[in-house]
Amino acid sequence: MKGIIFCKRTMKEILRDPLSYIFCLAFPLVMLVIMSVVNESIPKQANMTVFQIRNLAPGIAYFGLTFIMLFICIQVSKDRSTALIMRLHASPMKSKDFILGYTLSVIVLALLQLLITFAASFATAVAVGTKLPVTGVLLSIVCLLPSAIMFISVGMIFGTLIGEKAAPGICSIIITVVGMVGGVWMDVDNMKGVILSVSRVFPFYHGVKLARLALAGEYAEMGQPLLVVCAWMLGLYLLAIAVMNGKLKKDTY
Amino acid sequence: MAKAVEIKNLRKEYGAKVAVNNISFAVEEDTLFALLGVNGAGKTTTIKMLTGLASPTSGDAIVLGHSIVKEKDKVKEIVNLSPQETSIAPNLTVRENLEFMAGIYGMDKEKIARRTQEMIEMFSLAEVEKCRAKTLSGGWQRKVSIAMALITEPKLLFLDEPTLGLDVLARRELWAVIKRLKTEVTVVLTTHYMEEVEALADAVAIMVNGEVKAIGTIDELLAQTGKQNLEEAFVEIAANA
Numbered sequence: 001m002k003g004i005i006f007c008k009r010t011m012k013e014i015l016r017d018p019l020s021y022i023f024c025l026a027f028p029l030v031m032l033v034i035m036s037v038v039n040e041s042i043p044k045q046a047n048m049t050v051f052q053i054r055n056l057a058p059g060i061a062y063f064g065l066t067f068i069m070l071f072i073c074i075q076v077s078k079d080r081s082t083a084l085i086m087r088l089h090a091s092p093m094k095s096k097d098f099i100l101g102y103t104l105s106v107i108v109l110a111l112l113q114l115l116i117t118f119a120a121s122f123a124t125a126v127a128v129g130t131k132l133p134v135t136g137v138l139l140s141i142v143c144l145l146p147s148a149i150m151f152i153s154v155g156m157i158f159g160t161l162i163g164e165k166a167a168p169g170i171c172s173i174i175i176t177v178v179g180m181v182g183g184v185w186m187d188v189d190n191m192k193g194v195i196l197s198v199s200r201v202f203p204f205y206h207g208v209k210l211a212r213l214a215l216a217g218e219y220a221e222m223g224q225p226l227l228v229v230c231a232w233m234l235g236l237y238l239l240a241i242a243v244m245n246g247k248l249k250k251d252t253y
Numbered sequence: 254m255a256k257a258v259e260i261k262n263l264r265k266e267y268g269a270k271v272a273v274n275n276i277s278f279a280v281e282e283d284t285l286f287a288l289l290g291v292n293g294a295g296k297t298t299t300i301k302m303l304t305g306l307a308s309p310t311s312g313d314a315i316v317l318g319h320s321i322v323k324e325k326d327k328v329k330e331i332v333n334l335s336p337q338e339t340s341i342a343p344n345l346t347v348r349e350n351l352e353f354m355a356g357i358y359g360m361d362k363e364k365i366a367r368r369t370q371e372m373i374e375m376f377s378l379a380e381v382e383k384c385r386a387k388t389l390s391g392g393w394q395r396k397v398s399i400a401m402a403l404i405t406e407p408k409l410l411f412l413d414e415p416t417l418g419l420d421v422l423a424r425r426e427l428w429a430v431i432k433r434l435k436t437e438v439t440v441v442l443t444t445h446y447m448e449e450v451e452a453l454a455d456a457v458a459i460m461v462n463g464e465v466k467a468i469g470t471i472d473e474l475l476a477q478t479g480k481q482n483l484e485e486a487f488v489e490i491a492a493n494a
Contacts, residue, residue, distance in 0.1 A: 001356075001359070002356075002357055002359070005353065005356040005357055006357070008353075009342055009345060009353050012342075012344060012345055012349065013342060013343075013344045016344040017344065082338070082340065083336040083339065083340035084340045084341060084342055086306065086334075086336045086338075086340060087335075087336055087340040087354075087401070087402075088357070089306055090304045090305060090306050090329060090332075090333070090334045091329060091333075091354075091357050091405075092326065092329050092330050092357070092358065092359070093357060
């Protein structure tokens with residue numbers, strides 16, 4: 001119950017910051033429109049499919065989750081820098097309440113972001129004369145949730161370990177890496193070589209691939225990326241719990 | 254009179270630095286007790302230990318019948334703290350801040366609504382209750398911060414430098430609020446303002462370099478040092494420490 005109350009407070013803090021709307025909602029939508037226009041300008045002979053709406057929508061939805069990471073990272077580090085957290089440490093709240101509160105608050109935000117991004121993708125698809133399968137979209141959203149939890153975990157880890165000023169910088173590096181090796185903005189499968197090998201090391205490539213496969217209805221291919229994404233999610237969430245627990249104990253010592 | 258706090262040889266070390274050095278004293282229930290000292294005297298560290306924020310290196314304190322070493326969780330349920338820095342959720346309104354704290358301490362909806370209204374009336378917060386906390390002046394924020402501590406019905410309230418950084422009018426207004434609190438709850442207050450102690454405290458302990466150098470009522474301290482006012486008495490005690 002304390003975790004839920006803390007979650008409501010954290011949601012209000014994030015939703016009342018205008019930057020949340022710019023980065024969490026407006027930015028993915030702007031990218032969707034821009035990349036759709038870019039796709040229309042690419043000659044068909046180029047055989048470049050990464051910006052086609054069926055690939056672009058899950059890619060941007062995945063990319064949008066990195067901003068959720070940024071926001072929870074900033075929120076955690078901001079909380080740590082205020083005396084409010086001292087007051088909460090002196091209250092009956094336990095570390096599990098903090099972790100639950102932070103996680104739930106941004107999971108809701110992530111789900112909202114995914115729904116809005118895919119709703120906009122439907123409209124974009126109609127505008128460019130194609131359609132997105134409803135079942136595929138719904139499954140794609142479900143498949144993006146483990147990645148959302150993974151990004152939230154990363155946000156909580158960095159928010160706990162680094163200060164408010166360094167948080168946006170560190171998260172920007174991760175956002176850039178996701179864009180590069182996740183295959184959101186370039187077709188790493190066709191590039192092959194070192195870039196594909198590097199991409200496969202990180203969970204981002206698998207997360208984007210999983211969302212695209214789900215949307216395309218290629219269920220038989222989904223097992224391996226799903227396994228990789230869930231393993232990273234579990235590992236990083238456990239790490240986030242350990243880091244936050246450790247920091248809380250250290251702070252209150 | 255019953256004891257709200259009994260401190261027994263409490264010590265806190267941070268590495269090689271001794272922040273609090275084997276202090277022992279008691280605070281009686283339903284009084285306002287002041288910990289007076291210059292910056293770095295160990296006042297805040299003492300409060301951190303008494304509220305469960307820091308673990309003592311050695312010694313113990315019994316807070317309302319519970320050990321801060323063995324029953325830290327129980328102590329956290331029955332005491333509350335208004336920290337030195339303003340500690341409010343900046344994007345929440347005044348009313349939401351109060352409701353948030355009441356919820357954290359496990360109150361049901363009905364009680365949250367009742368206690369919130371009581372705090373708004375007690376601290377005269379009606380005109381700012383819908384304002385986001387970050388938009389308030391320092392004086393208002395400090396009042397909200399204390400209201401957030403009191404809403405949880407603590408049996409013992411710690412106020413860490415409650416008027417630090419406030420202008421004279423805001424300070425006087427807050428003193429009036431704190432005086433009213435004395436009728437409801439035992440208060441332990443830290444400060445380095447002599448006039449604050451003179452205006453508010455029933456008893457005072459003077460801390461110097463992590464040690465309690467004198468303790469008693471203001472009259473007792475004046476008699477002990479042969480001085481005319483608390484500031485001179487404090488200087489005398491600190492100089493001889």
